[in-house]
Amino acid sequence: MHKKKLILFIVIAVALVGVWCLLSRDGRYGAKRAGEHLSVVTSGYVPYALAKEIGAEKIHLTMLVPPGTEPHHFEPTPGSVIAVNEADVFVYISPRVEPWVSDILKGLGSVRALEAGPSEKEEDPHVWMTPYGALSMAERIADALIKADPSNAAYYRENLKKFEKETELLHRDFAEGLKNCKSRAVVHVGHLAFGALAQAYGLELRSLSGTSHQGEHSVRKLADLIRFIRKNKVSAVFTEPFVSPELAQTVARETRVRVFPLYTVEEVGTEDFQSGKTYEGFMRQNLENLREGLQCPLR
Ligand SMILES: [Zn+2]
The missing domain is CATH 3.40.50.1980 (Nitrogenase molybdenum iron protein domain)
Incomplete structure (x- = not known):
């Protein structure tokens, strides 16, 4: 898709979201209502799999990059923009890994966006490929979920603790197994x-x-x-x-x-x-x- 076409798509999508919000002032499509699940949208499978560990039963989770699709050069659709704008939390890795995320971030309203991925100084941005790299992403995700949904903070913390234990075992098995x-x-x-x-x-x-x-x-x-x-x-x-x-x-x-x-x-x-x-x-x-x-x- 050409860049101009994409920008046009995004403009149309953002306008649609505006109309959508006006039409649903009762809050039906808007922010989380009491007792409803926190809605979390992720860019691809890495943040999806990690958010699932932490949010599990308490979040409604979807991802933008469809299964079987290459994640670095994904082309977002108007539907992607709408999905992100309807979410409570949007979790992505980093524009370094997902350059296409930058366009989505431009049109964000009140959605809480979390960059869970590597810092600029990391030579290889695939930081989740070590167990402790994935843990640090999971910690950031847990923080964001707790901020967006403080009533379930204990639940998210508990799941993070479980993931921490798994991380220790996984690291030990890698270190031992590759010795x-x-x-x-x-x-x-x-x-x-x-x-x-x-x-x-x-x-x-x-x-x-x-x-x-x-x-x-x-x-x-x-x-x-x-x-x-x-x-x-x-x-x-x-x-x-x-x-x-x-x-x-x-x-x-x-x-x-x-x-x-x-x-x-x-x-x-x-x-x-x-x-x-x-x-x-x-x-x-x-x-x-x-x-x-x-x-x-x-x-
Ligand atoms: Zn990659």
Whole structure:
């Protein structure tokens, strides 16, 4: 979609919301009524999965990026703008990860908007790829929910505490599980989403492209990766299940290595979305695949 067209869409959508509000002065479509669930809209699956942990039964949760859709270059529709304007809380990661959020933020009225993601100084903005990075996002989300809905503060705090316990266990299992590996080279045929994870657990990351999903898949870079695999006798490559699986297949064919998926949690398949796959669920699968690919026996 062209930028002009998008802006026009947003202007129309904001006008529609205005009319909508005028027509519903009884508050039917407006702010939260007593006894009603807090309405939370998230950009994509990372804040969705985390908000679900904290808000659980007390919030009505929806996300803008549909399941199976690439999150960095999503194009919001007028419906996205309306959904955000009707929410009590809008949680997104950061315009660094979701440039399209900036346009939505321009037209916001009284909605409480929370940027839950990384600070500017983070080199790899995919901070939730370490358990403690995800916890700090969950803490910010809990804060926002408590401010928007103080009557359920104890409930949100309790859920945050549970998530904290899960985080400790998850971190321990990553640290233990990746301690003794035959290889520490994570060759990733995808975008640079595992920098923080690699750094936290002492792995060496080689990614095909930069921190967003598009461009940069040059033939030269692919050839570099293949050379690296051969030279260092790497026995597995990791791929993003939703992004160019054929590229990973090409590398695997050339080098006869095995292919394992790594999940960024940014994207979620329809089935996983419907079954409510948790952040922890994705991360445990990542750990299992890393351990198999890098050959890390448990002692
Ligand atoms: Zn990403």
